[in-house]
Amino acid sequence: MLNYIWFALMIIAIIVGAINGTLTEVTNAAVDSAAVAVEIALGLIGIMAMWLGIMKIAEKGGLIKILARGIRPVARYIFPEIPDGHPAIGAMMMNITANWLGLGNAATPLGLKAMDELQSLNPVKDTASNSQITFLAINTASITFIPMTVIAVRAELGSANPFEIISTGIFASTCACITAITASRLLQKLPGSHKTDPMLNQTTVKEEKND
Amino acid sequence: MTEVASDPLFTTIMKTVSNLAIPFLLFAIVLTGFVRKVKVYEVFVDGAKxxxxxxxxxxxxxxxxxxxxxxxxxxxxxxxxxxxxxxxxxxxxxxxxxxxxxxxxxxxxxxxxxxxxxxxxxxxxxxxxxxxxxxxxxxxxxxxxxxxxxxxxxxxxxxxxxxxxxxxxxxxxxxxxxxxxxxxxx
Structure with missing residues (x-):
């Protein structure tokens, strides 16, 4: 699916650019975006290193296991493929909590740590497992309790009550999150997705070498 | 729901929790590790790599x-x-x-x-x-x-x-x- 979307974005951009006479802007945007992508990725190094270090201590100290055991009942329902008490569950829980608290800087490294733990259970390394997709869905539609950025914009532009969108935001983001999780669990049953389920294709591990 | 959530009190609570979450987490993780005889510095560096x-x-x-x-x-x-x-x-x-x-x-x-x-x-x-x-x-x-x-x-x-x-x-x-x-x- 990403192949199609990526292709469509590119082709539409160039065709529309040609018609609108914005091809120069399109070219500049391509070059600039590539540079921005590298800046963003490199900017993650410090914070990634810090949280991966801390998480390693949490892992060795057994805290991640304790967390994982604590939310076993919920986790078993949403992530049936993950073995009980696996560190992936503890890491995911920390990521989700960080998201809820609006701690974006901590949420991403914790989320990537969780993704890495999920990858250790995934037999086909270049293909997303069902658990990884559900976890991604939780993050692409994460519940936001305090959308700080937009509140700041509202305050700056003279809102009488910049915070009044908190409740509507919680409602909308909760709906989005529940839908995304449900969709991820339902769509995995579609023939196209079922056929490529890594857990059912354990024998085709030759792909692993490509990683 | 609107009344409760728009309340500045809710915002204040959430902000306080957010501000305290990271220090608390660092404290709890490092302390637990140390008490359980994890070589905290070495393990941190190992993970951070x-x-x-x-x-x-x-x-x-x-x-x-x-x-x-x-x-x-x-x-x-x-x-x-x-x-x-x-x-x-x-x-x-x-x-x-x-x-x-x-x-x-x-x-x-x-x-x-x-x-x-x-x-x-x-x-x-x-x-x-x-x-x-x-x-x-x-x-x-x-x-x-x-x-x-x-x-x-x-x-x-x-x-x-x-x-x-x-x-x-x-x-x-x-x-x-x-x-x-x-x-x-x-």
Missing amino acids: EGFDVAVRIIPYLVAILVAIGMFRASGAMDWLVALLSPATNLIGMPAEALPVALMRPLSGSGSLGIVTELINTHGPDSFIGRLASTLFGSTETTFYVLAVYFGSVGIRRGRHAVAAGLTGDLVGVLAAVFICRIVFG
Whole structure:
């Protein structure tokens, strides 16, 4: 699916650019975006290193296991493929909590740590497992309790009550999150997705070498 | 629900918890590790080593996604998409002005924030459009960015139904935002 979307974005951009006479802007945007992508990725190094270090201590100290055991009942329902008490569950829980608290800087490294733990259970390394997709869905539609950025914009532009969108935001983001999780669990049953389920294709591990 | 959540008290509590969460977490993790005889410094360095690799591993995925989205935005194709979809969104009571926010949100965080700021500036933060745009922005994440970073960090190229699930969530988020804003801010 990403192949199609990526292709469509590119082709539409160039065709529309040609018609609108914005091809120069399109070219500049391509070059600039590539540079921005590298800046963003490199900017993650410090914070990634810090949280991966801390998480390693949490892992060795057994805290991640304790967390994982604590939310076993919920986790078993949403992530049936993950073995009980696996560190992936503890890491995911920390990521989700960080998201809820609006701690974006901590949420991403914790989320990537969780993704890495999920990858250790995934037999086909270049293909997303069902658990990884559900976890991604939780993050692409994460519940936001305090959308700080937009509140700041509202305050700056003279809102009488910049915070009044908190409740509507919680409602909308909760709906989005529940839908995304449900969709991820339902769509995995579609023939196209079922056929490529890594857990059912354990024998085709030759792909692993490509990683 | 509106009354409770709009209360500055709720905000104050959430902010306090957010501010204390990281120090508390660091304290708890390092202390537990130390008490359980983990060589905290050595283990930290060992874990931190991977930080660089992870960041570098993300680069190709992020370049691919951001370049395609950047080109799409620069071409002006978004205006066409808005024109195409606005008859449908008018039906559900969504002002055409707010549609670009909903369409841009999954693609670009800074892009959609720019549109929201412009809308708030033009229509006022306490207008219906201003409130709806704010809610739309706060209701979901930048789906394609999250996808590139999270899957890129472990080298996943085949996302299967991940995009579909994420976009379904985004779509319902938009519908829910319009619905709740109609009721609360009518």
